[in-house]
Amino acid sequence: MNAEMSTNLITVYVEGKPLAVHAHDSAAGAALKAGLGYTRTSPVTGEKRAPYCMMGVCFECLMVIDGIPSRQACMVRVREGMRIERQTTVGGVEVWP
Amino acid sequence: MNRTYDFLVIGAGPAGMAAAATAAKLGVATLLLDEQPDPGGQIYRGIESRGQAGVEKPGVSQADSARGLRLTQEFRASSAAYQAATQVWQLEAGGKVYVTNGERASCISARRVLLATGAMERPVPLPGWTLPGVMTVGAAQILYKTSQWLPPEATWIAGSGPLLWLYAAQVIEAGGPIAGILDTTPKSNYAHALRYTAGALRNRAYLDRGMALQKMVRKAGVRIVKDVSAVEAKGDEHVSVVRYHAGGHWREETVAMLMLHQGVVPNAHATRSLGAKHRWDALQRSFAPEVDVWGNLSVEGYAAAGDCAGIVGAEASAVQGKLAALEAARAIGVITQEQRDVEAAPLRAELTKHLPVRPFLDQLFAPRASLLVPRDDVLVCRCESITARQLRDAVGLGAMGPNQVKAFTRCGMGPCQGRLCGLAAAEVIAAARGVGMAETGVFNVRPPLKPVSLGELAGLEV
Structure with missing residues (x-):
């Protein structure tokens, strides 16, 4: 990242931890940069999943963003102070322990 | 709020931007809708912000970037309206298009609708492809284009297709690591592609570029394994090993990330939801909507241009977008049929710079049958x-x-x-x-094309 770009950084909170990201990043990109590993669990099997296509096709990147569940994190651009969290429940209910 | 336009274009990639700019210049009231926050589509993703941020344009994609930026600037300078971050969730006969901006749904009516929804990567499931740490090459390239993200050490790429080599070259040029490439292209593809050599030689630039990219990747010391016949991702909660079969043996490599690619196919979700007629393209091994020479679909008032109507690449997509715009202008009555044909002649000539090479590329990078x-x-x-x-x-x-x-x-x-x-x-x-x-055949596609909340629907004026 060059000097000019670093002036364009904003802070988001990935699983509660602050992270400086580029203003053009997506929430899914921020999760990846945060080293989050997985971003959701499958509501069917509980398996850990992570963004796969990054262009709105696969829906693997569903996350809780600013408290709203099931957002396609690859389609959401970061905003200052955005809270980006893993989606591990269905409608707030833990389906897998 | 519900609105009406003469011409509605869906998708702000090369085909959509070229179509919108062309139609607007002819005086057609045009709206371009796109689900991304910025124009460019996937091929020119982040094209404006890359310019603004002063990011050095890598040499391997400099010409692409310049073309994309020019196209975007032409569109921006035109009188076409532009609505970003908007998803289409229903298309109806008679040019009624239902959209949502994530807060409120609305209906846009248009006399002509052009679908320019582009391509997606071919889905090729393999063992372990759902593990975190496995993503498509296209996904990694989007991260590179939007935020200059480079993969970790011990990243391996598996698959086949031009994008795979382009991405590897981009990463290398940017100083990033690619540990190895598992090339699944069957050896026999090269022989089968020879029958299309005449067409390929007419568009020599595509071949030269492909060879230059492969040479660059090889020179960088990336390990390349040819004729790989099977790939598996392994790991507990994250990919840690790629197992592959080549030369009669199974081997393993430790990986931090695994990127997969098996070419691109039309993103035909929208055209299928319309009930437009589709055809099976044996050479591209995908379904594509049936279109005439202007991009008209079998459904009145609707057309398709660019990769969503069959893979043609970015440059031909832009030309197809312009042709579809001319046809829309004719149908609306802004230009005569004769004017349309006169304007179209040089565009058709331009298509011959890009289309003859396609069968060669399609055959050369045809996915390995056993992987499907x-x-x-x-x-x-x-x-x-x-x-x-x-x-x-x-x-x-x-x-x-x-x-x-x-x-x-x-x-x-x-x-x-x-x-x-x-x-x-x-x-x-x-x-x-x-x-x-x-x-x-394939699945029927039914609305809503994208998830819409009841709250968004409640805002719909009917």
Whole structure:
């Protein structure tokens, strides 16, 4: 990242931890940069999943963003102070322990 | 608020931007809708911000970037309206298009609608492809384009196709690591592609560029394994090993990330939802909508241009977009048929710089047949976690095609609505039944095309 770009950084909170990201990043990109590993669990099997296509096709990147569940994190651009969290429940209910 | 335009273009990639700019210049009241926050589509993703941020344009894609920026500037300078971050969730006959901006749904009516929804990467399920740390090459390239993200050390790429080499070259040029490439292109593809050499030689630039990219990757010391016949991702909660079969042996490599690619196919979700006629393209091994020379679909008032109507690449997509815009202007009555044809003549000549090479590329990078039919335990439908075995069992119970299999298994009923698994599931079903893909077909697509909340719907004025 060059000097000019670093002036364009904003802070988001990935699983509660602050992270400086580029203003053009997506929430899914921020999760990846945060080293989050997985971003959701499958509501069917509980398996850990992570963004796969990054262009709105696969829906693997569903996350809780600013408290709203099931957002396609690859389609959401970061905003200052955005809270980006893993989606591990269905409608707030833990389906897998 | 519901609105009316003469010409509505869906998708702000090369085809959509060129179409919108062309129509607007002719005085057609035009709106370009796109689901991304910025214009460019996937090929020119982040093209404006890359310029603004002063990021050095890598040499390998400098010409592409310049073309994309020019196209974007022409569109921005035109009188066409532009609505970003908007998703289309229903298309109706008569040019009624239902959209949402994530807060409120609305209906846009247009006399002509152009679908320019581009391409997506071919879904090719393999063991472990759902593990975190496995993503497509296209996904990694989007991260590179939007935020200059480079992969970690010990990143391996597996698959086939021009994008794979372009991405590897971009990473290397940017100083990033690619540990190795598992090239699944079958050796026999080279011989089969020879019959299309004449066309390829007419568009020599494509071949020269492809060879230059491969040479650059090789020179950088990237390990390249040719003729790989099977790939598996392994790991506990994250990919840690790639296992592959080549030269009669299974081998393993430790990986931090694994990127997959098997070419691109038309993103035909929108055209299929319209009920437009589609054809099976044996050479591109995908379904594409039937279009005439202007891009007109079988549904009145609707047209398609660019990769969503059959893979042609970015440059030909832009030309097709312009042709579709001329036809829209004629249909609306802004120009005569004669004017349309005069304007179209140089565009048709331009297409010959890009289209003759396609059959050669399609054949050279045709996916390995054995990879298209994964073994029993592989998840085909990621959303509903449906395995190839479950699909085969459904066929065994008498399900004839994808739509019956869907009802039997829930394959394709998850949030992605069969976007990702559709073609892969059809391949499994076709092989299990022993019939062709044309006969097998794909999932029907029903609205809403993207999830819409009741709150958004409640805002719809009817």
